Amino acid sequence: MMTKRIGLFGFGVVGQGYYQIAKKQKEQWVPDTIVVKDQKKRRPSDIKFSYTAKDVFDKNPDYILELISDEKEAYEYVTEALKRGITVISANKKLLSAHLPELISLQKVFGGKLLYEAAAAAGIPVITNLETHFEEDTIISLEGILNGSSNYILSRIFNNGLSFEEALRMAQQKGFAESDPSFDINGSDVSSKLNILILHAFGKFVGQEQIATFGIQHLGDVEINLAKALGLKIKLMAKADKDYRGISAQILPTFVEESNSFFGVENEYNAVKIVSEHLQEQFYLGKGAGSLPTGAAVYGDLIKARNGFSYNYSKVNFDKPLDEKLLNLGVRVLFRSKSLEQNDSVVFSPEYSIHLDGYYYTVGKVKPKNFSRLNEEGGVSIVALPDSVSAEDVDYAFREIQKSVEVV
Amino acid sequence: MMTKRIGLFGFGVVGQGYYQIAKKQKEQWVPDTIVVKDQKKRRPSDIKFSYTAKDVFDKNPDYILELISDEKEAYEYVTEALKRGITVISANKKLLSAHLPELISLQKVFGGKLLYEAAAAAGIPVITNLETHFEEDTIISLEGILNGSSNYILSRIFNNGLSFEEALRMAQQKGFAESDPSFDINGSDVSSKLNILILHAFGKFVGQEQIATFGIQHLGDVEINLAKALGLKIKLMAKADKDYRGISAQILPTFVEESNSFFGVENEYNAVKIVSEHLQEQFYLGKGAGSLPTGAAVYGDLIKARNGFSYNYSKVNFDKPLDEKLLNLGVRVLFRSKSLEQNDSVVFSPEYSIHLDGYYYTVGKVKPKNFSRLNEEGGVSIVALPDSVSAEDVDYAFREIQKSVEVV
Ligand SMILES: NC(=O)c1ccc[n+]([C@@H]2O[C@H](COP(=O)([O-])OP(=O)(O)OC[C@H]3O[C@@H](n4cnc5c(N)ncnc54)[C@H](OP(=O)(O)O)[C@@H]3O)[C@@H](O)[C@H]2O)c1
Ligand SMILES: NC(=O)c1ccc[n+]([C@@H]2O[C@H](COP(=O)([O-])OP(=O)(O)OC[C@H]3O[C@@H](n4cnc5c(N)ncnc54)[C@H](OP(=O)(O)O)[C@@H]3O)[C@@H](O)[C@H]2O)c1
Numbered sequence: 007m008m009t010k011r012i013g014l015f016g017f018g019v020v021g022q023g024y025y026q027i028a029k030k031q032k033e034q035w036v037p038d039t040i041v042v043k044d045q046k047k048r049r050p051s052d053i054k055f056s057y058t059a060k061d062v063f064d065k066n067p068d069y070i071l072e073l074i075s076d077e078k079e080a081y082e083y084v085t086e087a088l089k090r091g092i093t094v095i096s097a098n099k100k101l102l103s104a105h106l107p108e109l110i111s112l113q114k115v116f117g118g119k120l121l122y123e124a125a126a127a128a129g130i131p132v133i134t135n136l137e138t139h140f141e142e143d144t145i146i147s148l149e150g151i152l153n154g155s156s157n158y159i160l161s162r163i164f165n166n167g168l169s170f171e172e173a174l175r176m177a178q179q180k181g182f183a184e185s186d187p188s189f190d191i192n193g194s195d196v197s198s199k200l201n202i203l204i205l206h207a208f209g210k211f212v213g214q215e216q217i218a219t220f221g222i223q224h225l226g227d228v229e230i231n232l233a234k235a236l237g238l239k240i241k242l243m244a245k246a247d248k249d250y251r252g253i254s255a256q257i258l259p260t261f262v263e264e265s266n267s268f269f270g271v272e273n274e275y276n277a278v279k280i281v282s283e284h285l286q287e288q289f290y291l292g293k294g295a296g297s298l299p300t301g302a303a304v305y306g307d308l309i310k311a312r313n314g315f316s317y318n319y320s321k322v323n324f325d326k327p328l329d330e331k332l333l334n335l336g337v338r339v340l341f342r343s344k345s346l347e348q349n350d351s352v353v354f355s356p357e358y359s360i361h362l363d364g365y366y367y368t369v370g371k372v373k374p375k376n377f378s379r380l381n382e383e384g385g386v387s388i389v390a391l392p393d394s395v396s397a398e399d400v401d402y403a404f405r406e407i408q409k410s411v412e413v414v
Numbered sequence: 415m416m417t418k419r420i421g422l423f424g425f426g427v428v429g430q431g432y433y434q435i436a437k438k439q440k441e442q443w444v445p446d447t448i449v450v451k452d453q454k455k456r457r458p459s460d461i462k463f464s465y466t467a468k469d470v471f472d473k474n475p476d477y478i479l480e481l482i483s484d485e486k487e488a489y490e491y492v493t494e495a496l497k498r499g500i501t502v503i504s505a506n507k508k509l510l511s512a513h514l515p516e517l518i519s520l521q522k523v524f525g526g527k528l529l530y531e532a533a534a535a536a537g538i539p540v541i542t543n544l545e546t547h548f549e550e551d552t553i554i555s556l557e558g559i560l561n562g563s564s565n566y567i568l569s570r571i572f573n574n575g576l577s578f579e580e581a582l583r584m585a586q587q588k589g590f591a592e593s594d595p596s597f598d599i600n601g602s603d604v605s606s607k608l609n610i611l612i613l614h615a616f617g618k619f620v621g622q623e624q625i626a627t628f629g630i631q632h633l634g635d636v637e638i639n640l641a642k643a644l645g646l647k648i649k650l651m652a653k654a655d656k657d658y659r660g661i662s663a664q665i666l667p668t669f670v671e672e673s674n675s676f677f678g679v680e681n682e683y684n685a686v687k688i689v690s691e692h693l694q695e696q697f698y699l700g701k702g703a704g705s706l707p708t709g710a711a712v713y714g715d716l717i718k719a720r721n722g723f724s725y726n727y728s729k730v731n732f733d734k735p736l737d738e739k740l741l742n743l744g745v746r747v748l749f750r751s752k753s754l755e756q757n758d759s760v761v762f763s764p765e766y767s768i769h770l771d772g773y774y775y776t777v778g779k780v781k782p783k784n785f786s787r788l789n790e791e792g793g794v795s796i797v798a799l800p801d802s803v804s805a806e807d808v809d810y811a812f813r814e815i816q817k818s819v820e821v822v
Contacts, residue, residue, distance in 0.1 A: 027692055031550050123547075129693045131547040138723065139531075139539040139714045142439050267699070270675065275695075284435055284710030285537045287683075288700040291675070292693060302692030306547045314722055315546065 010312070012037040013062030015083055016073035017055070019181045020097050020124065023301020024071065025053075035308065039065060043074075059083055063090070069311065071304060072096040075185045081105060088112040088120060095307045097124035097300060103198035107211050110319055119316040121307040126199050127152060127276040129292035129299035134310070136206040136280075137317045144283040145207045147247045152199045154274035154295030155182040155190035156222050156242045161272045163230060164239050170225070182274045182295040192221035192381070193242065193257040200244040200255055207246065207280070208253050209321030218256040218333060218374030224387040225259060228362065228407065229340065233261055235403040240389060241268055254335060256374050260390040261340070336371030337390055340400065343368075344385035352376055358397035360404055367404070369397050418720070420445040421470030423491055424482035425463070427589045428505050428532065431709025432479065433461075443716065447473060451482070467491055471498070477719065479712060480504040483593045489513060496520040496528060503715045505532035505708060511606035515619050518727055527724040529715035534607050535560060535684040537700035537707035542718070544614040544688075545725045552691040553615045555655045560607045562682035562703025563591040563598035564630050564650045569680045571638060572647050578633070590682045590703040600629035600789070601650065601665045608652040608663055615654065615688070616661050617729030626664040626741060626782030632795040633667055636770065636815065637748065641669055643811040648797060649676055662743060664782050668798040669748070744779030745798055748808065751776075752793035760784055766805035768812055775812070777805050 014021060014037035021040075028035040041056045042049070049055055056062070062070065063086065070087045072080050077100040084101065087094045089112060096102065102109065102125050113120055123133050127150065136145075151157050155177045162173035174191070177183045189195045197219045205211050222242050233240050243260040246253060262269050267289050271277040276294025281287050293299035336354060342365050343349045349359075349366045356370035369391060372380075380386045391400075422429060422445035429448070436443040449464045450457070457463055464470070470478065471494065478495045480488050485508040492509065495502045497520060504510065510517065510533050521528055531541050535558065544553075559565050563585045570581035582599070585591045597603045605625045613619050630650050641648050651668040654661060670677050675697050679685040684702025689695050701707035744762060750773050751757045757767075757774045764778035777799060780788075788794045799808075 129696065131543055134546060135539055135543075138542060138718050138721075139711075141717050142713065143710060265678075267678070270673075270678075284706050284713070286701050286707055288537065288698070290696070290698050292696040298692050299694055302551060303547075305550065305692070309549050310546050313546075313726060318721060 009034045010068040011065055012069045012071065013039045013041070013065065013067040014071045014073065015041045015059070015062070015080075016075070017042050017049070018073070018075060019297050020300045020304065021071075021073040023297035023299075024073065024304045025301070027298070027301050027305045031305075035305070037071065039067070059086075067092060069308060070094045071308070072098060073304065074098070077101050077104065084109065084120070085112060088118040089116050091116045091118040093119040093121075093311050095304050095311070096120065096122045097304060098122075099125040099195065099198040099202060103201040103214055106202065106205055107324060110322065119311060121311055121315075121317065122202070123307050124300050124303035126202055127278055127290075127292065128154070128294045128296075128303050130276055130278060130290045130294065131306070132203065132278050132290060133206050133317070135290070136203070140207070140280065140282055140285065141318065141320055143285055145248065146281045146283065147245070148203055148207045148278065148280050149243060149245045150200075150203075150278040151241055151268055151271050151276055152196045152244050152278075152294065153190050153242060154276055154293070155184065155187065156196075157271065157276070157294070158182050158274045159191070160222065160240060160242065164234070165272070180274070181297055188223075191223045193219040194221075196242060196244045196257045200246060200257065204246050204253060204255060205322065206317070207321075208248055209323045210253055211324055212253060212255060216255065216333070218377040220258050220377045220381060220388045222259050225389070226342065226387055228365070228367065229259075229342070229387060229389050231407045231410075232340070232400070232403045235406040236261070236395065236399055238263055238395070239269060241271070243268065243390070254333070254374070256337065256377075258337070258339070258388060258390045261392060261395060263392060263394065333375035334373050337374060338393065339370070339372050340389045340391050341368045341370060341372055342366065342385070342387040348383065348386070352380065358400055362404070362408070369400050417442045418476040419473055420477045420479065421473065421475040422448045422479045422481065423467070423470070423488075424480070425450050425457070426481070426483060427705050428708045428712065429479075429481040431705035431707075432481065432712045433709070435706070435709050435713045439713075443713070445479065447475070467494075475500060477716060478502045479716070480506060481712065482506070485509050485512065492517065492528070493520060496526040497524050499524045499526045501527040501529075501719050503712050503719070504528065504530045505712060506530075507533040507603065507606040507610060511609040511622055514610065514613055515732060518730065527719060529719055529723075529725065530610070531715050532708050532711035534610055535686055535698075535700065536562070536702045536704075536711050538684055538686060538698045538702065539714070540611065540686045540698060541614050541725070543698070544611070548615070548688065548690055548693065549726065549728055551693055553656065554689045554691065555653065556611055556615045556686065556688050557651060557653045558608075558611075558686040559649055559676055559679050559684055560604045560652050560686075560702065561598050561650060562684060562701070563595065564604075565679065565684070565702070566590050566682050567599070568630065568648060568650065572642070573680070588682070589705055596631075599631045601627040602629075604650060604652045604665045608654060608665065612654050612661060612663060613730065614725070615729075616656055617731045618661055619732055620661060620663060624663065624741070626785045628666050628785045628789060628796045630667050633797070634750065634795055636773070636775065637667075637750070637795060637797050639815045639818075640748070640808070640811045643814040644669070644803065644807055646671055646803070647677055649679070651676065651798065662741070662782070664745065664785075666745070666747070666796060666798045669800060669803060671800060671802065741783035742781050745782060746801065747778070747780050748797045748799050749776045749778060749780055750774065750793070750795040756791065756794070760788065766808055768809075770812070770816070777808050
């Protein structure tokens with residue numbers, strides 16, 4: 007097989023993971039040009055680095071790997087490459103989530119290909135499966151744990167009793183967190199991934215602003231202890247459903263029962279559940295972050311591209327947008343707020359309410375369209391509650407945690 | 415897109431599942447010729463049937479779907495088709511497990527393609543993933559629940575207290591069982607699937623006679639009640655491992671702990687866990703039997719074939735065969751036998767033994783090479799025991815079940 011020219015942008019967690027794998031496998035997959043940004047950073051002395059994209063493009067590469075942390079510059083590199091008909095592998099969910107419709111057009115017009123498995127669930131080949139196995143199946147819902155870093159944090163909190171801050175520091179040390187970890191914990195990383203997956207599952211580009219998002223950063227001890235008292239865990243769940251009205255999508259910390267497939271998904275693992283008409287129910291679990299699993303996803307895309315694989319986007323149809331009414335459907339949650347006014351203006355169909363340590367906790371319904379505003383109001387926390395956990399269960403748990411406080 | 419000519423062999427559980435999906439999706443995927451066997455069977459009157467393979471081949475089909483229950487005749491149809499360079503989709507694990515090396519050669523020589531996702535884990539795209547995502551990753555182990563029918567039976571026994579016979583009858587009614595259900599329960603269906611998966615995972619054709627196999631048909635109430643007393647379940651597990659000595663493969667009823675990913679796999683679901691060097695750990699769950707999931711896997715293969723996808727078999731290397739010594743490694747089990755002689759001649763490193771209701775139950779090691787002989791000796795049952803379940807735990811459980819017997 008003829009050696010291919012490969013240009014690599016970025017030599018961080020993902021870039022180094024890719025490099026390590028390519029080096030160990032076949033020499034032909036080692037990039038001939040590696041572009042990074044910071045001229046002052048110490049680098050391995052046995053690798054030659056470049057600091058300008060020109061060095062990549064001048065060599066007329068067959069493949070470009072875009073593994074940088076920046077969105078704007080990635081946009082320049084990727085669109086330039088696609089316009090030259092080059093095959094690009096990207097791990098950049100921010101870029102993809104913002105620009106997929108344009109990037110799909112560029113592929114169609116100029117014949118370049120773009121693969122990006124690492125941008126969704128890293129080690130789990132969910133985009134590939136959606137594009138092959140599910141290509142002509144009708145998907146009913148897609149649900150997942152899509153951020154390795156926040157899942158790692160929740161595992162440390164629930165299984166090791168760590169505080170939020172301690173757990174976040176550990177996730178950063180292990181390389182699971184994005185360079186700006188606030189994207190991990192406020193749900194925005196998940197929302198970019200869900201936005202990409204929705205396109206492949208349902209053929210629509212909904213855009214992140216249409217995905218009702220609330221992160222784990224406002225979780226308090228009460229929610230955590232409540233979950234423990236009921237034998238539940240809290241997971242940051244992403245969910246997209248399709249029915250006759252359209253697609254609804256939301257990202258919410260969620261009380262998860264032991265019988266739920268996601269209960270046992272721990273640490274940096276991601277998991278995805280797809281319900282479809284023919285294949286019915288599938289569940290995938292794999293590493294969603296970290297140097298080797300992400301590098302391997304990039305490497306896998308490169309091998310697939312060499313074998314002639316590309317995304318067909320056969321479900322894609324951008325005609326009819328998301329129905330905004332879906333953001334008005336109620337989600338059953340445990341809602342925490344600082345004031346009774348806030349509580350009453352947001353929660354409808356309340357089932358239970360309690361006042362504890364200066365906060366109001368209410369079981370009831372909230373509208374996804376309010377999530378982004380509530381995120382900024384402060385004091386608020388929202389955790390989705392499955393129907394099978396009744397208001398009585400919640401009441402029982404509140405009594406339990408108050409008991410334990412009194413005893414200490 | 416030009417209409418393709420499709421010939422279908424077989425209109426049973428899988429054939430009808432495929433037909434139903436093709437009909438609902440796009441008319442072009444509905445077969446123009448359907449060959450079945452029994453001229454006296456009542457059939458839907460709105461579909462035309464043929465009774466000779468000639469009717470398919472005379473039409474020069476682009477695709478042939480081989481979905482019949484017979485192995486020998488399937489061999490004729492599939493080899494004939496491949497020699498004509500036709501693309502074939504098959505669900506026939508018996509055929510594939512017996513003849514894969516030859517079928518791979520025929521593809522290479524004549525340019526026809528053969529896809530067979532439905533033959534492994536039906537709804538789960540495990541072969542496709544092995545051929546794409548894992549193509550250049552080194553697989554360390556592959557483990558799975560690969561027979562929907564026996565898993566369904568075990569679920570009914572463990573979750574609904576049914577007897578073995580009642581549970582088997584239900585599996586047959588639901589269409590999960592093969593036409594001859596003994597293949598489901600004696601492990602031979604699983605062993606043909608594992609044989610196929612080993613080829614795609616490790617590149618070796620080990621052959622079913624090298625896969626140490628023991629089914630669920632000899633399971634007794636004692637093993638089942640013992641599992642229940644310990645909070646365990648029994649699952650029919652298939653496992654293949656690779657180390658410096660070679661590949662070892664075995665199929666055994668296995669005590670499974672709650673912390674194991676396979677614990678929650680119920681009913682006709684299949685599941686596969688793959689551990690590899692780069693992607694590390696992946697777990698897939700989906701429907702492994704039944705009309706629609708299996709039909710959808712066939713349909714998915716057809717769509718993939720149309721998109722130019724084929725198996726690369728890039729790991730395949732038939733040079734060095736399986737090391738027979740691996741069949742001599744010990745597996746830790748609970749062993750039941752009718753005589754002390756049999757017990758002592760088979761079990762080594764015994765940790766615990768008890769005599770109950772005319773049987774000897776021993777925790778110790780047995781050699782996989784003895785499984786097939788023990789299968790025929792009668793009275794014997796073998797259930798693999800994880801290291802974390804100690805001899806003391808087993809002793810405790812034996813006391814518990816004897817207590818409950820006395821009380822009744
Ligand atoms: N970490 C994960 O587990 C993970 C998982 C899935 C997807 N991703 C995605 O993969 C991408 C890379 O993530 P990462 O974790 O590897 O980030 P990282 O460790 O922060 O590394 C980023 C790399 O990009 C380089 N870079 C930044 N701007 C550049 C520019 N304009 N031109 C050339 N190089 C530039 C940096 O150069 P310097 O070395 O000079 O700083 C650095 O080498 C991101 O899009 C991220 O969202 C990450
Ligand atoms: N059932 C499952 O869930 C499942 C899952 C995965 C794979 N599979 C595999 O899929 C294949 C089909 O299984 P199935 O469950 O659909 O079997 P089935 O329900 O017993 O149906 C078998 C079909 O094959 C036809 N047939 C048998 N010999 C034939 C011959 N020589 N020429 C033409 N047609 C012939 C039969 O014809 P008549 O109608 O005239 O009897 C019948 O239509 C098997 O290889 C099986 O191992 C099954």
